[in-house]
Amino acid sequence: NAGVTQTPKFQVLKTGQSMTLQCAQDMNHEYMSWYRQDPGMGLRLIHYSVGAGITDQGEVPNGYNVSRSTTEDFPLRLLSAAPSQTSVYFCASSYSADRNQPQHFGDGTRLSIL
């Protein structure tokens, strides 16, 4: 059981480039989300999805797009990379969107924008 798988683990981009961070889960979880983690700031929610075909914005959505065409996959797209997007990105999932459900996290993608 792989849980939540994120690829790539590391990436360096130049300003203005675009890329997609991949996230897949094999637990048939309804709820998936993307966070960014910056030192001393905890986690900030970028986008989330409560089921296939449904996405919504979190706290810091600007510069990012998501889609949820299947239950398993929830890719995060950086449209035009900026140095301020240098961060560690985590994908998480939970069985449902019920607010008492704990989240399962991937191991993260470490992204540097030059």
Add this chain to the structure above:
Amino acid sequence: AQSVAQPEDQVNVAEGNPLTVKCTYSVSGNPYLFWYVQYPNRGLQFLLKYITGDNLVKGSYGFEAEFNKSQTSFHLKKPSALVSDSALYFCAVRDPRDSNYQLIWGAGTKLIIKP
């Protein structure tokens, strides 16, 4: 505004001693409370949660947490620390009435257990 505070950036404890990692919150009503642990270069792992009921909840790896409604606190505890407990610990809170499914996260506390 809703918020979570972890007042200590770092906590140092000798192996075998009890440990406490503090968390206070500012969320109205009866929030759901969570603790997660992050080891280096890994994602966060769920430790325990408080939803309702007994104020003392037990979780993974021998950790427990005490919910105190009057002090709006949810401190993480362990009776006897292990070197392997050294990690980054996050407290998170969710308002069950909130429509946007967001967890409110603390900034994290680095726990260092010295042999």
